[in-house]
Amino acid sequence: MTELPEDIQETWYNVTRRMQSIAKSNGLSVITLKILVRADGEPVTWQVDKHLLEPKSLQTALLDLIDLNI
Secondary structure, eight states: OOOOOTTSOGGGHHHHHHHHHHHOOSSOEEEEEEEEEOTTSOEEEEEEEEEEOSOHHHHHHHHHHHHHTO
């Protein structure tokens, strides 16, 4: 198993895994994450929403726009 950087705390692994699990799609998506954390910064629970951008022709235009600004 690849070692994670020391700045990623073990209590955040499940949040990170959840984000990775929904990241792939057949197009562009907007992923929104809300996390309830304790005072010490430990995540308690989270809500993830994913919205696929439609139509695909707009996805291409958006990618072209982003590429121009890099």
